Amino acid sequence: MSADELKAQGNAAFAAKDYEKAIEFFSKAIEIAPTNHVLYSNRSASFASLKQFDKALQDAQKTIEINPTWAKGYSRVAAAYHGSNQLDDAEKSYQKALELDSSNKQAQDGLKSVQAAKSYANAGPGPDLGLGKLFNDPNLIENLKKNPKTSELMKDPSLVDKVIRMKNNPQSGAQDMLSDPRLMTIMATLLGVDLNDDSPVGAQANAASTPTPSSSSSSKESEQTSVPEPKKQKQEEPKKDKDGDIKIEEATDSTTSQKQKADESKAEGNKLYKQRKFDEAIAKYNEAFEINPDVTYLNNRAAAEFEKGDYESTIKTCEEAITKGREQRVDYKIIAKSFARIGTTYLKKQDYQQAINFFEKSLTEHRTPDVLSKLRSTQKLIKDAEIKAYINPEKAEEARLQGKEYFTKGDWPNAVKAYSEMIKRAPEDARGFSNRAAALAKLMSFPEAVKDASKAVELDPTFIRAYIRKASAEIALKDFAKAIETLDLARTKDLEVTKGSNAKEIDQLYSKAYQQRFQGSSANETPEQTFERASKDPEVAAILQDPVMNSILSQARDNPQALQEHMKNPEVARKVQILIAAGIIRTR
Structure with missing residues (x-):
């Protein structure tokens, strides 16, 4: 605490x-x-x-x-x-x-x-x-x-x-x-x-010591002289001053009684509020405020007006609570609550900018996670609305063609700009992300290229070109494990969607990834030296110990054509590519 x-x-x-x-x-x-x-x-x-x-x-x-x-x-x-x-x-x-x-x-x-x-x-x-x-x-x-x-x-x-x-x-x-x-x-x-x-x-x-009326005066007059009536003043229950310091003066019995009566009316209003009898609840909160002008009763009334759907009254009541609260120097948390409710009301009216203004005012008075969350969600609503309003398929196609033209000319920065415009105009079109990934790769911005290509395959899981561009960028980043994982997905989708029409390009990327992975290999190595070096790789060692792969490799020695048949199996093809890259299988 x-x-x-x-x-x-x-x-x-x-x-x-x-x-x-x-x-x-x-x-x-x-x-x-x-x-x-x-x-x-x-x-x-x-x-x-x-x-x-x-x-x-x-x-x-x-x-x-x-x-x-x-x-x-x-x-x-x-x-x-x-x-x-x-x-x-x-x-x-x-x-x-x-x-x-x-x-x-x-x-x-x-x-x-x-x-x-x-x-x-x-x-x-x-x-x-x-x-x-x-x-x-x-x-x-x-x-x-x-x-x-x-x-x-x-x-x-x-x-x-x-x-x-x-x-x-x-x-x-x-x-x-x-x-x-x-x-x-x-x-x-x-x-x-x-x-x-x-x-x-x-x-x-001196005034009090002035001689009292003569003994012939009535006892009533004497009583009034000795104990004068105090000046009538508005009594308030002591709380604290502007510095947060409490006051020594104590509330009078009449003030305490007023507060009790007001709180009783408030309690009745709360019961009616829970029963969704909002008009009756508002009447009780008004009654409480007339007895004791505490701004918390106004905040309660505003809550009932909000639930009733009377948004204009809600705003007016909260504004009154803020004004009265400033005059009474109430706790800043109460003022913050009034500002927050105005913000919530504008949010309900879909006036998002006004909602943001009042949420920010509330947070200036007192910062709470709930109001901060409302502010951020409202800001997101505005941003989403702006994005939605900007969507235009025809403009997106114009941007795509413009980007293609820049790309062909080798003007990669302007190609990125054009494809970015395409993405804004058509955020669900995977081509925009894939094309921008290609332009970013030309600018050596490989992390951004991976991100865009990933978004493209997220939007369209059958987009083979996007997989290939992603794997190429991952190889450039020397993230070979991820590149091979991406190529595995590309090979699977290619067989499902295009009957393996991209197999050659995918195989080339496999070979590139594995060759760079096993850069220690050399054409001058003896088979024994190659085997000893490559066997230190855990994945290579596991493949060589696989009885199925041993059988396939044995068949390949006698009949190379048989290996081509086995390569149609994606898992076999992946393992063969690893062995080729490691130098265990020599293609020439």
């Missing part, structure tokens, strides 16, 4: 608040990619979520050691310092982050939070640092549990106990506030400090 895949699983575990599992995945990814600063940053966030601030700080410092110019790394360091109540160090780290990236929202919010904590820690003498007024609300605990900003925090019984202790004894509870950053979040909520707001924290604090 790659580091990117492990990181994706870690991000998913973090989003599900399974921080220990997230740490496990990030640790495995770090083993594979130990210089990836984002992995240390993500693991730091996971440790911080478990309140293990020492480990969070170690990873955060490793992050900025690898990439000292990354603002997010200093925000991670600051968050770890803040969690362990080292407020001065936290402030310096947030300021460093803002020096590198003045628009970094996480650093801006973090700095405000730290400065708010420091202002209360340094507020000077006083019985309770002004906490009495803030916590003097009979419905305090219930209001905090209902508030979206603090509802998750109030699920921790130990934190609820601290809030109650601060409510009952604000002076003694002040120390708890300085040692537990969560109490600062509660404090900010009670003060009306919105850490997502760009206004100075001091201004918010």
Whole structure:
């Protein structure tokens, strides 16, 4: 499994608040990619979520050691310092982050939070640092549990106990506030400090410390003053930023509930899709997207539209998924999937060039074997279509005659060009390959000649001339074994098709192949010397030990005409040719 895949699983575990599992995945990814600063940053966030601030700080410092110019790394360091109540160090780290990236929202919010904590820690003498007024609300605990900003925090019984202790004894509870950053979040909520707001924290604090309405005001008005309603914002489940770094902020209950509802609609859509009820499935995917604008639901809808045969809608839906995905900075794999589906749709419409364009875009986002295979097969379709469109028997015949004319004049290069044109115009005509093989042989391009002649006999297994040209080129390459094998096929086909009309030329090539094979033979050798030399060849030795061949050779000594009769047998003829070439049988 790659580091990117492990990181994706870690991000998913973090989003599900399974921080220990997230740490496990990030640790495995770090083993594979130990210089990836984002992995240390993500693991730091996971440790911080478990309140293990020492480990969070170690990873955060490793992050900025690898990439000292990354603002997010200093925000991670600051968050770890803040969690362990080292407020001065936290402030310096947030300021460093803002020096590198003045628009970094996480650093801006973090700095405000730290400065708010420091202002209360340094507020000077006083019985309770002004906490009495803030916590003097009979419905305090219930209001905090209902508030979206603090509802998750109030699920921790130990934190609820601290809030109650601060409510009952604000002076003694002040120390708890300085040692537990969560109490600062509660404090900010009670003060009306919105850490997502760009206004100075001091201004918010001053506004919140303005005297409350008189005691004659209703209890409802008092409740609204002490616990102001938070600004309504669009909540999104945290995933990761453009660098692949996960966000510390946690999703609200309402966001989680929306995602669950959307996933339920998606699941229903999937069931309908499998039942091939595509219109109903599309409606469910639309419903899911309206609840939670996740582009994966659009990809699902596009799949249903494709199966339905509504290709124009498929393309539009995928384009919408790409646009939304870019805006949401979703995983590049999701964008790649949308591009690939557009490509598949154009392929179905037989618009091959457009299909290729979108397959290439998909591979630019994320390379997968499946899309690469589709790209190559589509490119082949275009090439095959071009070849098919070029076929023209009349033009092929013109090229053949032109090639013949060049060949007769000895203009071998132009003959090759003409025969190549013939092959393009009539790729199933074996003559084009055979003729080009002859021209290539004249140019001493024997490997190409063998290839063309082989194609010719593949197209027409009875084409004797092509066999002969192939064997001639193989002899020129000194590949005698293959040449003899080709000549054996030529002899068989010649007897079947033309009643042996090419036997003389085939025999000459046999003799040439064997003579070159046994170049050590000499006319000055004694029969005994020839026999000793030739017997070292395994094939010659096997022939001499063959009782049938011994009988034939014995008859030939007394009656040479008898040998001619035996030569009509291709296997006997082949063995006799070997013995003649080796010098065992002397023809004169």
